[in-house]
Amino acid sequence: MTERKILLVDDVDYTRQLLRNNIMAICQSGKIRNKNFTFYNAGKASAAMDLFSMQLPGMVFLDIELPDASGLELLKKFKKLKPDCFIVMVSGVSTLNNVKQSIADGAASFIAKPFTGDKILAALRLYERYLAQ
Amino acid sequence: MTDTIRLILAEDDDFLRQLLQMQCEAHGAEVAAVTNGEEAVSLALSYEYDVLLMDIQMPVCDGIQAMTLLRQLGYDRPIYAMSADNITADGFTGVLQKPLQEADLQQLFQQHSPKPSVALVIAPELMQQFLQSLPQLQQQLDHCCQQQNWPELQRLSHKLAGSAGSFGYPAASERAKQLQLALMQQAPSTVIEHHLTQLNKLLQEAMHD
Incomplete structure (x- = not known):
C-alpha cells in the first residue's frame, strides 16, 4: 500500500501529538482503508513551509492561528506548490467567513476545535474519497 | 453511546x-x-x-x-x-x-438512529503534558492581563479554548472562549478580569483533578 505523507501544523506540541495519535488510532481501528502514514510536524509557519517544500505531503492539517503567520496565507502557498494537496484547515473559530475563506483558498475541509474522534474521522474519510476519484 | x-x-x-x-x-x-x-x-x-x-x-x-x-x-x-x-x-x-x-x-x-461516536484517544502522558503546561499558561495569562497586553491575552485564550476542549475540559474551554470574545469586543477590563478569574479557577480544578 502506498505510503502517504501527512504534515501536522500547530504551534502546540501536545495538540499535534493528540492529532497524530488519533489518526493512527482510526487507521488501526479499520475505519479507513489506508494504514500507512508518515507524519511530519511543524509548530511555526516558517518550519511548515520548509517541510512542505521538502516532503510535498499529500495531506496537511493546518491550524489557522499560527504564531508567525496566518494559516490561510500558508494554505495559498501550499496549494501553489502542490495543487492536488488535500488540506484540512483547523481553527477554534468556525465562523462562516473563516470556513468560506478556507474553501475559496483551496482547503478541502475544515475542523472546528476542539478535536473529537468524529471530526478527525470525517476528514480522513473525505481524503480517502478524494484519493479514490 | x-x-x-x-x-x-x-x-x-x-x-x-x-x-x-x-x-x-x-x-x-x-x-x-x-x-x-x-x-x-x-x-x-x-x-x-x-x-x-x-x-x-x-x-x-x-x-x-x-x-x-x-x-x-x-x-x-x-x-x-x-x-x-x-x-x-x-x-x-x-x-x-x-x-x-x-x-x-x-x-x-x-x-435514522443515533450515530455511534468515535472516542478521542488521549494518551496518559499527553494528558500529563497538557496539565503540566497549565501553571505556566496561567502565569502568562495573568501577566498579559496585568500589562494590559490584550492581543497576546486573546491569542492565549484562543489556544486554551481549543486545547482545553480537546483534552476533556469543556467548562474551561467555554470560559476561555468567553474571555476571547470579550477581548475581541474590547470589553471593559473588569469584564476581562472577571472571565480570567473564573478561568483560573477552572484551570486550578483541572490541575488538582
Missing part, C-alpha cells in the same frame, strides 16, 4: 421553530434549534448531531448555501430541506414538504 437521536433544527420563523422542536422532542429527539444557516453550519461541524433539518429561506446564510458548504467540507450526515417548494439542489438527503406532517416525521425517525 447514547440512544437519543440528536438533531439540529434550522428555522428562522419563531413560531414554526418552536412547533417543530416540540414535535421532534415528542419523538424523543434532543433538539438544538438555530435561526440561520451560519449557526447550523457551526453546530453541524461539531459532529455531535445525527440529523440536520434545514429551512431554505433563512437570513445570513440560506439553507442551500449552508448544505452546499457542509457537503463541500465532507459532511456526510443526513441533511433534510424543509420547504413548501420543490427543491432540486444536489446534496440534500431528502425534502420534507412544509407544512410538516406527523407521518413524515415518524418516517424520518424510523430511518
